[in-house]
Amino acid sequence: MESAVSEVEAARTGHQPELAALESSVRMTLADQAPFDSLFLGTADPLSGLLESGRFSGLPRQHASRSLLTEYAVTDVNKLTVLARQRRSVGLSPEATGGEPQRSFRYRGILRQLGIEHELRVALTCQGVCWGYVSLFRRNGRADFSAAETSTVRAWAAEFSYELMKRALNTPIGRLSPEQIGVISLDGKGRTEAVNDYGWYLLQHLNCQRCPQHPALPLALWTLTARLISGAPDSSPSQRMLLQDQNLGWLQLSGTRQRHRDGQPQATVSIQGARPLVVAPFLLAAHGVTPRAVQVALRVLRGMTSTEIADDLQISRHTVQDHLRPVFRTLSVNSRRQLVSSLFPHLKPYELR
Numbered sequence: 001m002e003s004a005v006s007e008v009e010a011a012r013t014g015h016q017p018e019l020a021a022l023e024s025s026v027r028m029t030l031a032d033q034a035p036f037d038s039l040f041l042g043t044a045d046p047l048s049g050l051l052e053s054g055r056f057s058g059l060p061r062q063h064a065s066r067s068l069l070t071e072y073a074v075t076d077v078n079k080l081t082v083l084a085r086q087r088r089s090v091g092l093s094p095e096a097t098g099g100e101p102q103r104s105f106r107y108r109g110i111l112r113q114l115g116i117e118h119e120l121r122v123a124l125t126c127q128g129v130c131w132g133y134v135s136l137f138r139r140n141g142r143a144d145f146s147a148a149e150t151s152t153v154r155a156w157a158a159e160f161s162y163e164l165m166k167r168a169l170n171t172p173i174g175r176l177s178p179e180q181i182g183v184i185s186l187d188g189k190g191r192t193e194a195v196n197d198y199g200w201y202l203l204q205h206l207n208c209q210r211c212p213q214h215p216a217l218p219l220a221l222w223t224l225t226a227r228l229i230s231g232a233p234d235s236s237p238s239q240r241m242l243l244q245d246q247n248l249g250w251l252q253l254s255g256t257r258q259r260h261r262d263g264q265p266q267a268t269v270s271i272q273g274a275r276p277l278v279v280a281p282f283l284l285a286a287h288g289v290t291p292r293a294v295q296v297a298l299r300v301l302r303g304m305t306s307t308e309i310a311d312d313l314q315i316s317r318h319t320v321q322d323h324l325r326p327v328f329r330t331l332s333v334n335s336r337r338q339l340v341s342s343l344f345p346h347l348k349p350y351e352l353r
Contacts, residue, residue, distance in 0.1 A: 018043055018053075018132075018164060018167055019041055019042075019043065019053055019054075019055045021163075022041045022043075022132065022134070022160070022164065023039075023041055023055065023057065025156075025160050025163075026039060026041065026134060026136075026156075029156050030136070030152065030153060030156060033149065033152045034120075034136065034145060034149035034150075034152050034153050035138075036120075036136035036137060036138060037058060037116075037137055037138055037139045037142075038056070038057060038058030038059045038116070038136075038137045039056075039057050039058065039134065039135060039136050039137065040054065040055070040056050040057075040059075040067070040133070040134070040135040040137075041054065041055045041057075041132070041133070041134055042054035042055070042080075042132055042133045042134075043131065043132045043164065043167075044080075044084065044123075044124075044130050044131055044132050044133060045220065045241040045242050045243065046129045046130065046131060046168065046242065046282045046285075047240060047241055047242045047278075047282070048081070048224075048239065048240060048241040048242075049080065049081040049084040049085070049123075049130045050072075050081065050220065050223045050224060050227060050239075050241050051068070051071070051080070051133070051219065051220070051223045052208070052209070052218075052219065052220035052223070052241075052243055052244070053208065053209040053219060053220075054068065054209070054219065058137075059114065059137075060114065063110060063114060064212055066109075066110055067106075067110055068212075068219075068222075068223065068226070069226060070105065070106055070109065070110065071223075071226075072223060072226040072227045072230050073226055073230040074105045074106075074109075074230075075105070076104055076105045076106050077091075077093070077096035077097055077103070077104050077106075078091035078092075078093070078096045078104075078119075078121050080121065080123065080133045081130075083121060083122070083123040083133075084123040084125060084130035084133075086123075089122055089123040089124075089125050089130075089154070089157065090120065090121070090122045090123075090150055090153060090154050090157070091120070091121040091122070092119075092120055092121075092144070092145060092150065093107065093118060093119050093120075093144075094144060101117070106119075107119075111137070115139050115140050116137045116138065116139055116140070117138060117139065117140045117141075117142070117144075118137065118138040118142065118143075118144045118145060119135060119136070119137050119138075120135070120136045120145045120149075120150065120153060121133065121134070121135045122134050122135075122153055122154065122157045123157075124157050124160060124161040124164055125157075125161055126158070126161035126162050126164075126165045126285070127165065127285035127286075127288070127289070127290070127291065128285065128291040129165070129281075129282060129285050131161055131164040131165050131167070131168075132161070132164050134153075134157070136153070165285065165286045166286055167244065167286075168244065168282050168283060168285075168286040169283065169286050169287070170246075171244040171245070171246065171249060171250055172246075172248075172249035172250070173249050173250045173274065173276060173279055173283075173344065173346075173347075174249065174273070174276065174344065174346055174347050174351065175248055175249035175273065176248055176249060176251070176272065176273030177272075177273050178252070178272050178273045178274065178275045179272075180198055180272060180273070181198065181270050181271070181272045182195070182196060182198040182199030182200070182201070182202045182203075182270065182271040182272065183195065183196045183198075183199050183268065183269075183270050183271075184196075184199045184203075184217075184221070184268070184269050184270075184271070185266065185267070185268050186225050186229075186266060186267045186268075186269065187260070187264070187266050188229050188260075188264045188265045188266055190211070190213065190214060190217070190222055190225050190226060190229075191214060192214065192216065192217065193266070199271060202248065202251075202271050203216055203217070203218075205247060205248060206218055206245055206247065206248060207245055207246050207247035207248070208220065208243065208245050218243065220241065220243045220253065221243075221253060221269055221271070224239055224241050224253055224255045224267075224269060225255060225267045225269060227239055227255075228255045228256070228257040228265075228267045229257055229265040229266065229267050237256065237257040238254070238255065238256050238257070239254075239255050240252065240253065240254050240255075241253050242274055242278070242279065242282075248273075249273065249274075250273070250274040250279045251271055251272065251273060251274055252271070252272055252273070252274040252275070252278060253269055253270070253271055254269065254270045254272075255267050255268065255269040255270075256268050256269075275352075276301075276343075276344050276347060276351065276352045277298070277301060277302065277352055280297075280298055280301055280343060281294050281298060283343050284297055284298075284327070284343070287330050287331055288330055289326075289327050289330055290326075292323060293323040293324070293326060293327050295313060296309060296313070296320055296323040296324060296327070297323075297324070297327050297339065299312060299313075300324065300336050300339060301339070301340060301343070301352060302352075306320045306321065327339070331343070340352070
């Protein structure tokens with residue numbers, strides 16, 4: 001059976017070392033303790049949970065595109081973004097379908113046709129943020145994933161999520177101005193209809209994984225568009241996501257769903273350099289700062305005083321300091337000014353807005 005790795009990565013993939021490291025870790029750790037026949041690996045945008053890169057192994061090529069489209073265009077059980085929001089980040093098909101796998105569109109439309117009977121999905125979350133996903137598959141005739149195997153996968157996920165989270169600290173910030181905006185218009189099938197000059201420049205210089213159907217587009221932009229135009233009950237007419245690009249740095253993608261004059265859905269997506277304060281929560285999380293302390297530190301970065309922070313969060317000034325002390329200790333700083341320069345060493349204070 002032909003692997004789908006080349007299909008998902010397409011002709012222009014960008015360098016994706018985190019996916020290679022993720023697959024290596026899965027195979028080294030889980031191949032014996034939770035055996036599988038094929039797998040899917042993906043990194044996620046920490047803001048929206050949408051996929052920004054993905055890799056199938058051991059599955060036919062045509063499965064890649066269909067599976068990605070199904071993930072965002074169809075209502076189903078154990079959706080990746082739903083798993084990311086749950087306290088139990090591991091999803092088994094029997095639990096989600098009540099032992100009736102045919103209730104899952106993914107099973108009926110894709111997995112059953114491939115001879116796959118069992119699927120275990122896990123969201124790689126750390127510090128309250130989702131950084132990626134893994135799905136393991138077993139063919140017909142094999143036993144489902146046991147409770148012990150599921151526990152092994154959950155323990156591995158907790159450990160590797162931490163490593164994947166550290167990627168955020170290696171992505172440059174501030175390379176592109178948030179004031180310059182690239183604009184791309186796409187039809188209901190995700191095909192580019194129009195793009196402004198700056199958008200064209202960004203598409204040419206992005207060093208990230210490309211969409212298999214439309215190699216000129218980043219996979220992240222395509223998943224955002226698919227989410228926008230899907231019409232699924234849980235979809236929104238507007239959506240934001242962040243993209244970590246080693247060439248251009250942190251980017252923000254903002255999309256809006258519209259209707260063409262013939263009534264068909266279409267999308268307009270803007271791309272710009274991400275504002276530092278949008279990225280800051282995920283940098284703090286990657287440094288190991290707790291979610292509550294992140295809320296306090298963000299207000300420090302906005303220039304708020306301890307009294308203003310206390311009033312805003314409805315806590316005492318002493319509690320504000322209790323949250324800030326471990327933040328300062330974690331980042332090895334002694335003042336608020338040093339906190340700003342530690343997170344954004346190449347930016348001036350006025351550039352944080």
